[in-house]
Amino acid sequence: MDSQILGTRRFPPTSPLLASSAGLGWSALLAEVRSHGIGEAWTPVPQHVDLILVVDGNPDGLLSRTLVGVYQEAAPRTGALWLSPAGVGRHVALTAPIPRTLHMYLPIALFDRLKDDFNLPAAPAHSIRDAAGIRDSVINEVGRSILSELTVETSASRLYVETASMMLAARLIQKYCDSGTCTPSKFSAHALDQIRLRRVLDYIADNISEDITLEKLAAVAEYSAFHFARKFARAMGISPGRYVSQRRLENAMMELTTSKMSLAEIALNAQFSSQASFTRAFHRATGTTPSEYRRRRRW
Numbered sequence: 001m002d003s004q005i006l007g008t009r010r011f012p013p014t015s016p017l018l019a020s021s022a023g024l025g026w027s028a029l030l031a032e033v034r035s036h037g038i039g040e041a042w043t044p045v046p047q048h049v050d051l052i053l054v055v056d057g058n059p060d061g062l063l064s065r066t067l068v069g070v071y072q073e074a075a076p077r078t079g080a081l082w083l084s085p086a087g088v089g090r091h092v093a094l095t096a097p098i099p100r101t102l103h104m105y106l107p108i109a110l111f112d113r114l115k116d117d118f119n120l121p122a123a124p125a126h127s128i129r130d131a132a133g134i135r136d137s138v139i140n141e142v143g144r145s146i147l148s149e150l151t152v153e154t155s156a157s158r159l160y161v162e163t164a165s166m167m168l169a170a171r172l173i174q175k176y177c178d179s180g181t182c183t184p185s186k187f188s189a190h191a192l193d194q195i196r197l198r199r200v201l202d203y204i205a206d207n208i209s210e211d212i213t214l215e216k217l218a219a220v221a222e223y224s225a226f227h228f229a230r231k232f233a234r235a236m237g238i239s240p241g242r243y244v245s246q247r248r249l250e251n252a253m254m255e256l257t258t259s260k261m262s263l264a265e266i267a268l269n270a271q272f273s274s275q276a277s278f279t280r281a282f283h284r285a286t287g288t289t290p291s292e293y294r295r296r297r298r299w
Helices: 002-006 108-112 137-151 157-175 194-206 214-221 225-236 240-258 263-269 275-286 290-298
Strands: 017-020 030-036 039-043 048-056 063-067 070-074 081-084 090-094 098-107 131-134
Touching: 017 137, 030 137, 048 108, 048 137, 048 157, 063 131, 070 131, 098 108, 098 137, 098 157, 108 157, 137 157, 157 214, 157 225, 157 240, 194 214, 194 225, 194 240, 214 225, 225 240, 240 263, 240 275, 240 290, 263 275, 263 290, 275 290
Parallel strands: none
Antiparallel strands: 017 030, 030 098, 039 090, 048 081, 048 098, 063 070, 063 090, 081 131
């Protein structure tokens, strides 16, 4: 998916790439961090929903875009959002630099996964309306959490981002659908019942060293992925991704003190892409490195 999305979105040299999720194994969205200089460009027709969050803005600038006579403009202030549906190219112009923006590309297939949870039009990804410079606290919070996962990988980054991307798609469908038919299906606000919750927790424990996806957990609970994510968070107080990350950290701490496995092997068991990523995440969570933790615990 990464190469497909990258192939449909090109930036001029004045918009250098600062960070990207390409290569991290994220299957539900592609995220890029860019800075943007003064200039203008035509964007090709995207095969995804384009969601841009201004991380570090510039209130003195003006970002404008034009499509078939429709003109939009807004100051790229920190926290401002730009939405673009799939299938719509446009001309974009910027009058002052923007230090940092987060671009989130949501594939059409992501919206199709929500068909059982919403009364969707035929092409939901094409029905998201254009919006320029808006504020949305939900999207802002989710976007910044994705930025955090992009900056510092955790043991459940892929699972967390899969859940976060579905929450973004659901938010766009609920609040920014042009057709007026994107309404939620009947949803029970109750948490997972104890039998289903126990089944999910046992599955996580039994597969803690394997690739755990939102779809797999939802199947164990016999819910759609969207409903499962909400019900699990209601039952446990945290998202499935955060829960799995905590369990993997505990498992890694046990392996550090009771096994002779190398740090690289422990990192692999915890589903990190590298030992360096594991070390950074471990230090962030515990205040010490894996090597220091192992040495102290063995004294």
